[in-house]
Amino acid sequence: MSVDVTRGGLLVTLAIFGVIVYEFRTVLDFVGVELPLIPYMAAVFVLAGAAVWFVILKGGWRTETEGDEPA
Template identity: 85%
Template sequence: MTVDVSRGGLLVTLAIFGVIVYELRTVLDFVGVELPLIPYMAAVFILAGVTIWFVTLKGGWRTDPEGDEPA
């Protein structure tokens, strides 16, 4: 089984996920539930590392576009 993702797509997905989680943290802070920033940052970096490790383990990155033949 291979994971068919590109590096750019994965990085954009992780960035969007990180922003969403940060905004949820901001909303909780507004409501009165204060969460520290350092564990949030550590969790985002751990998630990115595990995701990159998983993609590498399952076959690596998609580097060549399929079906893109030169004229």
């Protein structure tokens, strides 16, 4: 089984997920639940590493440019 994903697509997905989690942390801080920043940052790096490892394990990056023709 091959995971049909590009590096850019994965990085954009991780960035969006990271921003959503950070904003959730900000909302919790607003209501009085303070969470430290260092574990959050460590979790984001672990998530990124796990996602890259999963893609490599399932077949690697999509490198062919099928369907992408110059304008």
